[in-house]
Amino acid sequence: MDQLAAxxxxxxxxESGSLSAAARALPSSLxxxxxxxxxxxxxFGTRLLLRTTRQLALTDDGRILYERAKSILGEVREIEAALSRDxxxxxxxxRVSSPGLIGRLVIAPLLVEFLRRYPALSVxxxxxxxxVDMVEEDIHLAIRIGRLRDSQLIARKLTDLQMIVCASPDYMARRGTPRTxxxxxxxxxxxxxxxxxxxEWRFADGSKTGRxxxxxxxxxxxxxxxxxxAAREGAGIVRVPSWQVQSELADGRLTRLLIDHEPAPTPLQLMLxxxxxxxPKIRAFVDYLVEQWGKIDALRTPFAGG
Incomplete structure (x- = not known):
C-alpha cells in the first residue's frame, strides 16, 4: 500500500463527502x-469511516487520522516545494491567525510590503x-498573547504587552476611584x-504568577x-493593552488606574x-515579521508594549 496515496x-x-466524489477529484476510480x-x-486495525448510501461519517479514530493526515500531506507538499523551487x-x-485587534492594526498593514516583496506568495x-488548533485548522503560523502552553510548538517572541486598567474621568467623578x-x-x-x-483579571501581589x-x-x-x-463614554472600568489606549491616556479621555498593582508584561509570540x-515560505514570513516588529518598537509607535 502506498500510504501517502491512501x-x-x-x-x-x-472533505468531498463521498467516495465517488473523491474519485472524481483525485482523479481515480471508485x-x-x-x-x-x-x-x-x-x-491501523480500526474503522475510520461509517459509510451509508448517502454520506460518510468519521469515527473517533478516523477523525484523529484525518487531522494528522492533512498535516502530513501539507508537510510533504512543502518539502516538494522546498526541493524543487528557487x-x-x-x-x-x-495561513496565519492573529487576535483580532492586533491583526487589524498591526499585521494587516505589514502584509502589503510582504506581498510586494514575495510576488509568488499568498496570505x-x-x-x-x-x-486556534494549528493542526486541525491547518494554520501555519499563529500570533498569540501569553506564554507557551503547548510544548510541541516553537515560539518566537515579538514584544511584550502591558495590560492596564483604566476609566474615564466622568466615570470616576460619579463612582469614585478604586485604590486596590x-x-x-x-x-x-x-x-x-x-x-x-x-x-479573571490578573494583578501583581509580590508572587511570580500574581493574583x-x-x-x-x-x-x-x-x-x-x-x-x-464604552469606557471613554463613562460606562465603566476596562482592562486593555496599554498601546491600544495610548492616545486616550495622553489627552485625558481615560485615566490609568491601579498602577502599583499592574502585572508583569505579557509576551506576544509567534507560534509555529x-x-x-x-x-522557505514560513521562514520568509517569520523573518519579515520579526524585522518589521523591530522597526515598530524602535520607532516607539503605539504598538510597543510599554
Missing part, C-alpha cells in the same frame, strides 16, 4: 479509492480572539472574553474596540510547528 484518498473522501481506504483501516523566491499560500489572515484590585467588586467593569460571563481577581462585568463584549469606546521550519 491518506490522500481518505482526506479527499472526508474501486481504487475504496480499496485504499479499506487498506488504511486494515493497516529558495530565494518562496511560493505558495501561508490567509484569520482574525480570531481564541487559541478588591475595590473593583463595587464598580462597573467592562469585560472582554470569548464568551459571556465572568472573567487573579474574578470580575463580574455589567457589560460584556468580544470586541476590545467597542469596550474602549517544528516541522514548518524547513519551509
Amino acid at each position: 491518506m490522500a484518498a481518505f482526506v479527499r473522501a472526508v 474501486t481504487s479509492v475504496s480499496r485504499q481506504i479499506s487498506a488504511l483501516e486494515e493497516h 529558495p530565494l523566491q518562496p511560493s505558495g499560500r501561508i 490567509d489572515l484569520l482574525l480570531v480572539d481564541r487559541a 484590585p478588591d475595590d473593583l467588586a463595587g464598580h462597573d467593569c467592562l469585560v472582554f472574553s470569548d464568551s459571556p460571563g465572568s472573567a 487573579k481577581i474574578r470580575i463580574s462585568g455589567r457589560l460584556w463584549m468580544n470586541s476590545l474596540d467597542a469596550l474602549v469606546n 510547528q517544528p516541522s514548518r521550519l524547513a519551509s
Whole structure:
C-alpha cells in the first residue's frame, strides 16, 4: 500500500463527502479509492469511516487520522516545494491567525510590503480572539498573547504587552476611584472574553504568577474596540493593552488606574510547528515579521508594549 496515496484518498473522501466524489477529484476510480481506504483501516486495525448510501461519517479514530493526515500531506507538499523551487523566491499560500485587534492594526498593514516583496506568495489572515488548533485548522503560523502552553510548538517572541486598567474621568467623578484590585467588586467593569460571563483579571501581589481577581462585568463584549469606546463614554472600568489606549491616556479621555498593582508584561509570540521550519515560505514570513516588529518598537509607535 502506498500510504501517502491512501491518506490522500481518505482526506479527499472526508472533505468531498463521498467516495465517488473523491474519485472524481483525485482523479481515480471508485474501486481504487475504496480499496485504499479499506487498506488504511486494515493497516491501523480500526474503522475510520461509517459509510451509508448517502454520506460518510468519521469515527473517533478516523477523525484523529484525518487531522494528522492533512498535516502530513501539507508537510510533504512543502518539502516538494522546498526541493524543487528557487529558495530565494518562496511560493505558495501561508495561513496565519492573529487576535483580532492586533491583526487589524498591526499585521494587516505589514502584509502589503510582504506581498510586494514575495510576488509568488499568498496570505490567509484569520482574525480570531481564541487559541486556534494549528493542526486541525491547518494554520501555519499563529500570533498569540501569553506564554507557551503547548510544548510541541516553537515560539518566537515579538514584544511584550502591558495590560492596564483604566476609566474615564466622568466615570470616576460619579463612582469614585478604586485604590486596590478588591475595590473593583463595587464598580462597573467592562469585560472582554470569548464568551459571556465572568472573567479573571490578573494583578501583581509580590508572587511570580500574581493574583487573579474574578470580575463580574455589567457589560460584556468580544470586541476590545467597542469596550474602549464604552469606557471613554463613562460606562465603566476596562482592562486593555496599554498601546491600544495610548492616545486616550495622553489627552485625558481615560485615566490609568491601579498602577502599583499592574502585572508583569505579557509576551506576544509567534507560534509555529517544528516541522514548518524547513519551509522557505514560513521562514520568509517569520523573518519579515520579526524585522518589521523591530522597526515598530524602535520607532516607539503605539504598538510597543510599554
